[in-house]
Amino acid sequence: MEYRLITQAGEVPHSSHLISWPGSPLLAELDVPVLAEMAKSKELADSQFACAPFARITLIPQDSWQEADGLLANLRALLKTATSKTLLLDVTALENETVRSSVLRWLFNLDHSLEDLGLKSAEKPSRRVKTLVGFCNPSQQKKMQEAFHQQHAVALGMIAARRLADIPSETCTPQFVVEEAQRLCVEYPTLRCEILDEHEIQEQGLGLLHAVGKGSSRPPRLLAIHYSGADSGPVRAYVGKGITFDTGGLWLKEGAGMYTMKYDMCGAANVLGLMLSIAELGLPVRAMGVLALAENAIGPDAMQPGSVARACNGMTVEINNTDAEGRLVLADAIAWASQRNNNTRFIIDLATLTGAVVKALGYELSGLMTQDEPLRERLTQAGKISGDEVWSLPLDNRLKKQTESAIADLCNTPTNNAAISASAAWLLHHFCPPEIPWAHLDVSGTALWREGGRSVASGRPIPLLIEHLMSDLSRD
Ligand code: BES
Numbered sequence: 250m251e252y253r254l255i256t257q258a259g260e261v262p263h264s265s266h267l268i269s270w271p272g273s274p275l276l277a278e279l280d281v282p283v284l285a286e287m288a289k290s291k292e293l294a295d296s297q298f299a300c301a302p303f304a305r306i307t308l309i310p311q312d313s314w315q316e317a318d319g320l321l322a323n324l325r326a327l328l329k330t331a332t333s334k335t336l337l338l339d340v341t342a343l344e345n346e347t348v349r350s351s352v353l354r355w356l357f358n359l360d361h362s363l364e365d366l367g368l369k370s371a372e373k374p375s376r377r378v379k380t381l382v383g384f385c386n387p388s389q390q391k392k393m394q395e396a397f398h399q400q401h402a403v404a405l406g407m408i409a410a411r412r413l414a415d416i417p418s419e420t421c422t423p424q425f426v427v428e429e430a431q432r433l434c435v436e437y438p439t440l441r442c443e444i445l446d447e448h449e450i451q452e453q454g455l456g457l458l459h460a461v462g463k464g465s466s467r468p469p470r471l472l473a474i475h476y477s478g479a480d481s482g483p484v485r486a487y488v489g490k491g492i493t494f495d496t497g498g499l500w501l502k503e504g505a506g507m508y509t510m511k512y513d514m515c516g517a518a519n520v521l522g523l524m525l526s527i528a529e530l531g532l533p534v535r536a537m538g539v540l541a542l543a544e545n546a547i548g549p550d551a552m553q554p555g556s557v558a559r560a561c562n563g564m565t566v567e568i569n570n571t572d573a574e575g576r577l578v579l580a581d582a583i584a585w586a587s588q589r590n591n592n593t594r595f596i597i598d599l600a601t602l603t604g605a606v607v608k609a610l611g612y613e614l615s616g617l618m619t620q621d622e623p624l625r626e627r628l629t630q631a632g633k634i635s636g637d638e639v640w641s642l643p644l645d646n647r648l649k650k651q652t653e654s655a656i657a658d659l660c661n662t663p664t665n666n667a668a669i670s671a672s673a674a675w676l677l678h679h680f681c682p683p684e685i686p687w688a689h690l691d692v693s694g695t696a697l698w699r700e701g702g703r704s705v706a707s708g709r710p711i712p713l714l715i716e717h718l719m720s721d722l723s724r725d
């Protein structure tokens with residue numbers, strides 16, 4: 250979707266769909282008779298008649314522009330099918346930063362479509378908005394320009410991630426994710442892909458990633474995406490869980506619980522999307538995204554409950570539950586990431602790690618687990634500003650018993666059902682050296698959103714992580 254900003258009523262595009270508010274300075278400048286009547290309404294007013302030079306005019310009450318959920322619900326209904334290819338959005342009332350970024354991001358995400366994959370045979374190409382024109386006051390122009398630019402780049406990453414996650418797992422294998430990432434990254438000279446195949450995974454000692462992937466006919470991969478927007482300085486590292494399908498392994502899931510498990514690679518998809526957003530914004534920073542890609546399948550070679558595997562940092566893990574595979578691939582990827590560069594500013598991992606985080610926090614909040622207080626504060630703050638929020642669960646050595654094993658350094662699941670999400674994070678913390686600030690985001694509840702009664706990939710927490718990175722950069 251293209252976008253531009255205008256500040257003069259004389260520049261309004263003809264035949265567009267104008268969405269504005271009753272007291273807007275724009276309306277006073279326009280000579281459209283129907284506006285006077287519409288502006289009297291206390292409710293949303295919508296007309297496709299007598300609107301010339303517009304194709305449609307919608308006025309949304311001023312107070313509705315102060316709260317994201319309500320405004321998005323209105324926009325969603327209004328733009329179900331687009332009346333016009335051009336949307337003229339009067340952003341003069343979008344003063345609240347959280348509402349502004351949520352709305353712009355949602356609009357730019359309208360470009361997401363799987364229509365070209367041909368999965369639905371009789372699908373008519375839907376009518377879409379092609380151009381977004383924002384109207385603002387001259388005094389707002391700089392701020393709005395930045396917001397449009399940032400949210401456009403965020404949405405670009407989200408769309409790539411959502412698309413990859415939505416693709417069924419028999420197509421979307423570890424190797425497929427690698428190839429898609431390569432295809433997307435060549436567009437940016439600042440991005441470079443480094444790939445470990447199943448042999449290199451073993452050679453470099455990533456025994457946990459190998460253990461998870463070895464049961465599948467679609468072998469595991471480790472993909473590192475390096476971004477160099479600066480020649481020197483610390484590397485910001487992101488690690489994503491990329492289980493392209495989670496059957497649970499020999500600890501097999503029941504059918505209903507398996508249904509959405511093609512989405513168990515959302516963490517990895519969102520790391521890829523994040524790297525694309527960073528590159529699109531051209532941020533002056535070094536960053537690395539690591540995708541731990543494997544299929545948790547059943548078969549004669551599948552890992553067995555009770556087996557022990559060794560991670561690339563030398564620690565051994567007893568695998569008592571094969572369905573707790575995410576923490577295994579992440580542990581190796583976090584340890585690998587921590588060794589890859591000699592100056593790492595932080596490591597943040599994202600994963601659809603536990604169903605329990607949904608029980609604790611629901612579908613709006615991602616679970617944040619960290620022992621680094623500044624990182625917690627900054628991520629929490631970035632969540633509020635971006636509208637992509639996190640909530641902390643406690644993480645400290647009171648969880649020690651949860652990962653004790655009689656025969657190995659650690660076990661991958663506690664035998665009780667206590668503090669499931671935090672116990673997983675406790676296991677992970679052993680794989681990040683204490684001098685590197687590390688945070689874990691459990692996105693099981695937020696990586697999907699409901700759209701027309703179905704669950705589809707949401708692209709969260711890319712908005713959060715871009716906001717966090719940009720505020721981290723402004724601190725340098
Ligand atoms: N991928 C699942 C977690 C999950 C479940 C995400 C439902 C989204 C929706 C993960 O690999 C898993 O199976 N976790 C187990 C952990 C348990 C074995 C300790 C779970 O949540 O049941």
Ligand code: MN
Pocket residue numbers: 495497571572573574575
């Ligand atoms: Mn699992």
Ligand code: ZN
Pocket residue numbers: 492495513572574575601602
């Ligand atoms: Zn899983």
